[in-house]
Amino acid sequence: MNEDMTPMNDSIRALAATVKPGYSLPQAFYRDADVFAADMQAVVGRKWLVAGHVDRVRAKGDYFLYQIGNESLIVVRSDADTVNVFYNVCRHRGSLICTEPQGRVSRLTCPYHAWSYGLDGALLAARLMPADFAREDNGLHRCHVRVFHGLIFVNLAVGEPPDFDATFGDLAPYLDFHGLADAKIAHAQSYPTTANWKLIVENFVECYHCVPAHPEFCSMHPAEALVAFGAGPSSGPAQAVQSYLPTLKAWEERAARLGRPLGTVDDGPDSSHLRLLLQRTIRAGYESETEDGRPASCLMGKRQDFDQGRMYLSFSPFTQLVATNDFAVLFLFTPRDAMQTDVDLYWLVDGKAQAVDVPRMIWGWDRTTRQDKEITENNQRGILSQRYEPGRYSDQERRVATFQQWYLAHFGRAPGAAAAA
Amino acid sequence: MNEDMTPMNDSIRALAATVKPGYSLPQAFYRDADVFAADMQAVVGRKWLVAGHVDRVRAKGDYFLYQIGNESLIVVRSDADTVNVFYNVCRHRGSLICTEPQGRVSRLTCPYHAWSYGLDGALLAARLMPADFAREDNGLHRCHVRVFHGLIFVNLAVGEPPDFDATFGDLAPYLDFHGLADAKIAHAQSYPTTANWKLIVENFVECYHCVPAHPEFCSMHPAEALVAFGAGPSSGPAQAVQSYLPTLKAWEERAARLGRPLGTVDDGPDSSHLRLLLQRTIRAGYESETEDGRPASCLMGKRQDFDQGRMYLSFSPFTQLVATNDFAVLFLFTPRDAMQTDVDLYWLVDGKAQAVDVPRMIWGWDRTTRQDKEITENNQRGILSQRYEPGRYSDQERRVATFQQWYLAHFGRAPGAAAAA
């Protein structure tokens, strides 16, 4: 059975057919519980989402919990080569097994009746069960998992998820250059946001709001780049792109000489994950995305020298990576409810970094993310009005329109189709 | 299309048909989300509601927010003669534009992408929009507004609202005498109440509860007047009315000599706004509704001397004005959710008043409103019982029955009709 074709989704498909291209979505998509349930089933539940970085589970038995929708997942290392992800639900009577957000364990033992599972999820001990009880059928429910250059990807699909290597394999050179696999977490911060997950994505994938809302962010970047490439290769007006191109070209030549792999990725709305890879310059004279442009840590990965560049890599609308020369910021957008989304940031530095200036490092994105939380929550509240109606996108919000097309395609709306009457 | 005839309201109409005259309403009217949605559409959304007094927006660019249901409205002065009311929803992507409860602005600029609107709501600036984007079609959504003797009336109707002058024009002499247009706010206080808006109205329009619940209020009034006219000309038993009439007649003659315009308004249940105007005496020897009867401010409006009278003027079940000689209290009852209502009080004094004794002025209504909040919340909680059933009204609650008939008429129930089987 095609899970997309359930009756629940029929009404969402009908609604999706009415969306006017180039305009924001109707209220229901940002508010209604049935749309959220459909999102969880047809979109969130089918994607490879980053749950965290392996630095959180370096030693055998290290675990952390990843909460998504109503699900609690246990991300746990079982040996040097293996990270497993299990649903945090005992097969006996359904209790949570791990109740602390992170820790180290030798077994996964349910605190209720002490059913005990190995780090591989196998049921090892269950006292006094009937003779015909089959332990081998009662291991923990597994979630699909793939560790790729230090990033722990999970996929909640019940059946087969999209092929991982076919989806992300071509990103290996970039992650390798940045040393992601060996990176370590220098700082982490949560910004839980009272807004639908799509508002958070729409906020992140455009830079039309950067000038009004993000003074710190703008101070670290060339103004023309923000307009042209604020949210991807095709995110700004053509004229702005043209005016920034010479600067970009010059930088690309220098960066290539310093060994940086170049190239872009710009998935279309009919792709599975809507990936985006964009590399460009930071503000002239700056070596890092900090207040004064001086670095906050040592060079990251295989770099030999500062090149005044940055990389923006979006694995999907739910997972973003922004890398400057000395640190990278991993953004995890995790839907919890129709109007509640977790926004978690991890600042990663080189695995060999000794002295990290954390306040300097987080100055830009901590402030920017606090601003985005406020902006997005105001957006959500305004949309609850009966007078809200979808509004026209600017030329600098093309990526938002692309995201919308990609999203609607999960509900049968062909990208580029006209709105139903 | 008649907005009253939507399918949503059909079930409410069926429910309304079963209400037994002379009894309180069935549980659903005080609790259910679908009744509240119908109330917002068919009742609240069609009335002229007072959002505040012009003293809040004296200077150009002064604004305040008025929240009703899920709506946030911007009430803003654009010039000496004009107060505009806009939906606080950006036409771009729906963000709130104003996020502070009040302030002064030169333009209405959205904090998200800086779309900027004039104080008249016109879209002035929107960067980087497509060539065919029409700014003139993207002004802020307007709410109907009318300033009348200093009171800012709004009407959320999508189409034409009831004619304002036909509805309220005859009240001009009373408001003029009390100097409402030039009054100023001496104190404001909010009493958010966890109860359906109809329970709050029902509480306000009867004085059957005054003796058990409101010692301060009763101390300021003649007992016989409370029974007879506690909530309007026809609100008490006939016998009590008869016994109070001589006192009232004597007062009317004296008040007329002092220039007070007399007269009553007593709209029936088939009226659009169920207005009520009643003037009567306060406690013998008292000059004002204060603890000891001495005034808290100077005479208000066109008065020449204290006349020991008071005016109760209800513009609709949602807006009440109670005026003693030296101050007036404006009561705004604003539905927010099925079981949540804003109750906001503004104490108004003469525009030229210098020394106002605020504690003395608010002594009566602040305490009385706190008591009403507690009473009404207890009423709401009791009604949630499965054993709650509509109860019989007393002879002193005639105005509650009238309000009920008026309310039910919005759902097709003819006043005076017998209950459906």
Next chain:
Amino acid sequence: MNEDMTPMNDSIRALAATVKPGYSLPQAFYRDADVFAADMQAVVGRKWLVAGHVDRVRAKGDYFLYQIGNESLIVVRSDADTVNVFYNVCRHRGSLICTEPQGRVSRLTCPYHAWSYGLDGALLAARLMPADFAREDNGLHRCHVRVFHGLIFVNLAVGEPPDFDATFGDLAPYLDFHGLADAKIAHAQSYPTTANWKLIVENFVECYHCVPAHPEFCSMHPAEALVAFGAGPSSGPAQAVQSYLPTLKAWEERAARLGRPLGTVDDGPDSSHLRLLLQRTIRAGYESETEDGRPASCLMGKRQDFDQGRMYLSFSPFTQLVATNDFAVLFLFTPRDAMQTDVDLYWLVDGKAQAVDVPRMIWGWDRTTRQDKEITENNQRGILSQRYEPGRYSDQERRVATFQQWYLAHFGRAPGAAAAA
């Protein structure tokens, strides 16, 4: 009309038909609002539930409130022989009448309009009512009540409840021996729990979790008894029962010599209240269920000496009594919402007890109940996962399976029937 046969319950009956015997219930039974409404109507609303002990209402006019679901009940003594229970809903406009959790009153007077009821619920005073108003028809709605050996049983049934004496009469000798009628409350504590009521019952009626979760509890009891009889005569594996039987037999002979009435009650899933009575030994050398085994109060009831025994008496899944020689603990499990249940404990001692060592007395059950609250809330949270599926019961959870059969029988599922396809 049979109240069980309402349309609402049809869907629950269909769901009940699919439950697999020997496994925990499907998610809906622990989460859904419509199941909770059906539970309130078909199960909770038909049972005799203990609301408290008469020690709370010793004097005329003493009352306390008992909250269940959306109901507030007034439990009030009207004379030396009578405790009445009324719905806390004024017959006038539905206000709560009593708003404090307990107190002493001479009449039940509504704080809104002062309608005043006698302690027998009769309407005594209602001012200014129409001439045809019948006070005698407007007494407070009564709840069925029966005081039995000091325990105040209530029954919310609209019609006739199950015959009380036929249901509980045979328990008199046990309650009499323990002196329940004359007992007094030495301590009370509330443990409101964010979990469906069935999870709380399922937790209480099995001791499979005692060893992992309850070190204090286990320290007071012989290990073999916990496995064999942890939750009733048929609650543990046959082998464990056999190994504990000699100890039990020896104790029964000694206890009988000391005057203790022996016997067991073990209602099946087709009974109305699923009662359970079990008596057994505590830890060797202990006189009471305390940390060091020494008593916390004097002998309770008709006892002549300590006999090292305990009684577990379940009046229904909602009311439990655990009695050691010197005190008894009354457990009230009261459903409030689909995922919220009140858990209230009353520690009772002999009516003539002078010096009660409260910390020593509550050491065991206070800690155990805190542990159960945490366990049960974890169970609830885990069950919210889409991957939760009913799990197999162990041999030590037979009583849970029995409870489940009893519960499902209220929705047409014959105990022992196979699951529908």
